[in-house]
Amino acid sequence: MSPPLRRRDFLTLGVAGVAGLAGLKAGGRWLLGVTPPALPLPSLVHLSARQAATVTAAALAMVGPHGEAAYAEGRWEPAADVDALLGRLAADQRDQLGLALILFEEWTPGLSGFSSWDREAQRARLAAWRTSRLGLHRGVWGFLHAACCSSFSGSEAGWETMAYPGPCVGTARPPGQTATFAWDEVVP
Amino acid sequence: MxxxxxxxxxxxxxxxxxxxxxxxxxxxxxxxxxxxxxxxxxxxxxxxxxxxxxxxxxxxxxxxxxxxxxxxxxxxxxxxxxxxxxxxxxxxxxxxxLCxxxxxxxxxxxxxxxxxxxxxxxxxxxxxxxxxxxVREIRRDQINRANYLVGLGAARLGWHGERLRHxxxxxxxxxxxxxxxxxxxxxxxxxxxxxxxxxxxxxxxxxxxxxxxxxxxxxxxxxxxxxxxxxxxxxxxxxxxxxxxxxxxxxxxxGDGVQVHVQTVAWGDFDDPVDGFNGIPMAYGVLEFADIYGHTGPGYLIEGVAVQPLGFSVQPQLEGLGHDEVLGRYRHLSGAVSLVRSASRGRITLKDDRPAITYPLVEADLQRLAHFYDRATELYLAAGASRVLLAHRHVGWVDRVTPVPTMDPGTFYVYTAHPxxxxxxxxxxxxxxxxxxxxxxxxxxxxxxxxxxxxxxxxxxxxxxxxxxxxxxxxx
Missing domain, CATH: 3.50.50.60 (FAD/NAD(P)-binding domain)
Known part of the structure; x- marks a missing residue:
């Protein structure tokens, strides 16, 4: 599928602007903001309570058991991170993203919203949108994935999951290589 | 503003x-x-x-x-x-x-x-x-294991690789x-x-x-x-x-004529810890597929790359594999990034007074990215990786060269630091x-x-x- 065709998918669905967030930064590498610690949901600036619920549910479904535990312990608040991320977007991009979150939550007429589903059903929805033929689906998944997973990996709870030791400056960790290896002379 | x-x-x-x-x-x-x-x-x-x-x-x-x-x-x-x-x-x-x-x-x-x-x-x-x-050459003792493994794979395949300058x-x-x-x-x-x-x-x-x-x-x-x-x-x-x-x-x-190096990533999974987050992140390069400095390849460099957790975790294949499980392999992964000399052309225009960037990837770039995924897989398996992770939604771990099923933009992770x-x-x-x-x-x-x-x-x-x-x- 060519990029223009992908954009037509969005147009067909009447949400052309969602292309801007499509993947909202589906390929985005750096997505987190400086997040105020332990923001209660009412302090969110850009996400409504409903949108925050969508983001939180998607994040927990995507990240898995370590994320569930960190969230339950109050060590990870994905909605606050995503809210900070939205603050770095242009207003039109932010509006498009808000619309996409609503679409994602309410996509299936007659069913309750995504955030109220059980975790397995949520994972099935995410998996379907991840590789969907519809660019809109892939784009929304891309945004949710990048925003939510980077939120977790940027947190200390995420670092523990990855056995990542964190920064060197201001800590006792000395800089430098830790993995040892013998140099094979075949390598120039 | x-x-x-x-x-x-x-x-x-x-x-x-x-x-x-x-x-x-x-x-x-x-x-x-x-x-x-x-x-x-x-x-x-x-x-x-x-x-x-x-x-x-x-x-x-x-x-x-x-x-x-x-x-x-x-x-x-x-x-x-x-x-x-x-x-x-x-x-x-x-x-x-890198210089x-x-x-x-x-x-x-x-x-x-x-x-x-x-x-x-x-x-x-x-x-x-x-x-x-x-500017100076990165010394052998400054090469971390993640980058060394890129060099090792290239050397075993007879590809031209070298320590880079910084x-x-x-x-x-x-x-x-x-x-x-x-x-x-x-x-x-x-x-x-x-x-x-x-x-x-x-x-x-x-x-x-x-x-x-x-x-x-x-x-x-x-x-x-x-x-x-x-x-x-x-x-x-x-x-x-x-x-x-x-x-x-x-x-x-x-605003016309924008061109970038198109970058995507592959990760080799090794039994022993690689700890790529330590050491010089990008230190070893493979020029075998470049079309510069006398090389006549399809037009991309492969460079060793290490990223910190946040950057690592946004790659699109992870959720489909079980995010937790992949994060658990973080210390064992060596990364290689493509530097595709793009054939596409993009534009900068004004939208409500802000810059709007468009960059439709042309077929030639998609083919080179797919070529990179195959060669990076080959490289890491030659270096001793048990499996390779490609930054592509439709491909999980692979243990042999496995052509990606689609190169539809949006199905793979792509970025540029070189516009x-x-x-x-x-x-x-x-x-x-x-x-x-x-x-x-x-x-x-x-x-x-x-x-x-x-x-x-x-x-x-x-x-x-x-x-x-x-x-x-x-x-x-």
Whole structure:
């Protein structure tokens, strides 16, 4: 599928602007903001309570058991991170993203919203949108994935999951290589 | 930024030359101009002036502070993420410090584009850049295991690989180059050319964001977030997104001809810990598939790459595999990144006064990315990886070369840290960087480079800026 065709998918669905967030930064590498610690949901600036619920549910479904535990312990608040991320977007991009979150939550007429589903059903929805033929689906998944997973990996709870030791400056960790290896002379 | 209402430029805000942007182009240009004109030069930078003590090595703190648009800058369709910095020193503060001399193939390629470069004539300027940046080869004992494994795979396959060169002095190998060097080892522009410009008399003015330029009474007036500045000469070096944006807002045609290095990633999974987050993140390169320095491949470099957790986790394949499980392998992964010399062409346009970036990937680029996935798989398996993870939604772990089922944009992870063009030589400027019909207006940054050059570009951009500044001084 060519990029223009992908954009037509969005147009067909009447949400052309969602292309801007499509993947909202589906390929985005750096997505987190400086997040105020332990923001209660009412302090969110850009996400409504409903949108925050969508983001939180998607994040927990995507990240898995370590994320569930960190969230339950109050060590990870994905909605606050995503809210900070939205603050770095242009207003039109932010509006498009808000619309996409609503679409994602309410996509299936007659069913309750995504955030109220059980975790397995949520994972099935995410998996379907991840590789969907519809660019809109892939784009929304891309945004949710990048925003939510980077939120977790940027947190200390995420670092523990990855056995990542964190920064060197201001800590006792000395800089430098830790993995040892013998140099094979075949390598120039 | 809202459109500024300009007060008249005060005498303290009148200069002989304004250099707008302090990165790989602006800092050398300001240095050359200040060495000729001293205090008559002002170096304006939209971002803050940060120092080693400010670089905390924590991604969630530094990315929003250092990166353009807080790290979320990308194309309008969301397919391509575009990484640039917004700080004194520009993107050299967040780059991986790799240094390449301009490939001689540029001479013929630029000629075909209607542009001009003479890499032989440019050599003295390249020499000066390398001297100021203290460029040196990365020693064998500085290669971390992640990069070594890239070299090992290439060597076992008989591919041309080599240790790369960098501009870091006394590197402590902390692994955080892309978040600003906390040890003042990396000789980014904020530590190399900018202090030289200041020593020669240039005024550094951080957190001054230029909105547009106006021509008044035979001088240029820059309308900025901090009021108006006037000068006889203006050198635009605000980067591939902002330089065309400023030109467009000023009523000067620009923005076409953007080209990038298209970057995607593959990860080899090894039994023993690799700990790629320690050591020099990018240190080993494979030139087998390049089309520069005499190579005749399809047109991409492979470079070893290590990323910190936040950057690692946004890759699109992870959720489908069980995010937790993949994160658990983080310490065991060695990364390789493509540097595809793109055949696509993008644009910068204005949308509600902000830059809008479009970059539709053409088939030739998609094929080269798919080629990279196959070769990277081959490389890591040769190096002893048990399996390989490709940054593609439809492909999980692979233990043999497995062609990806689709290269639809959006199904794979792609970004660029190397944009070019938008105010390219032969399109917007003449052969040395002058904007025709706009007396005293020059472009001397990556936006003047008319194509993706095929290597990490800081040395080439800096040398072209020095050459252009020398011509400006001669003209004046």
């Amino acid at each position: 809202t459109t500024p209402v300009p007060p008249p430029a005060s005498p303290q805000r009148r200069f002989k030359a304004l250099v707008i942007g302090s990165g790989a182009g602006g800092a050398p240009a300001a240095t050359a101009l200040a060495e000729a004109w001293g205090e008559g030069v002002a170096l304006l930078e939209a971002g803050p002036h940060l120092h080693a003590r400010d670089f905390t090595q924590v991604e969630r703190e530094m990315v929003p502070r250092l990166y353009a648009q807080g790290g979320v800058q990308g194309t309008e369709d969301g397919v391509l993420s575009l990484l640039q910095a917004r700080t004194v020193g520009g993107s050299t503060v967040i780059n991986d410090a 390449f001399r301009p490939p001689p193939e540029l001479d013929a390629r630029w000629k075909a584009l209607g542009a001009h470069i003479d890499t032989a004539a440019l050599a003295p300027f390249v020499d000066r850049v390398e001297e100021v940046l203290q 501009n870091s002095v006394g590197c402590v190998q902390c692994g955080f180059r892309h978040l600003g060097c906390a040890y003042d080892a990396k000789q980014s522009m904020n530590l190399s050319f900018v202090p030289r410009a200041q020593a020669a008399g240039a005024q550094l003015l951080p957190e001054v964001e230029v909105h547009h330029l106006e021509r008044r009474g035979g001088a240029w007036v820059a309308l900025t977030s901090q009021g108006a500045f006037a000068a006889e000469h203006v050198v635009l070096c605000a980067g591939v997104v902002q330089t065309p944006t400023i030109l467009l807002r000023s009523g000067i045609a620009a 070019f063009g938008g105010a390219g030589r032969g399109l917007v400027t003449d052969e040395v960087g002058r904007v025709p019909g706009q007396p005293g207006l020059w472009v001397l940054d990556g936006s003047a480079v008319p194509e993706a050059i095929g290597v990490n570009p800081q040395v080439t951009i800096a040398a072209l800026a020095l050459e252009g500044a020398a011509r400006l001084i001669a003209d004046a």
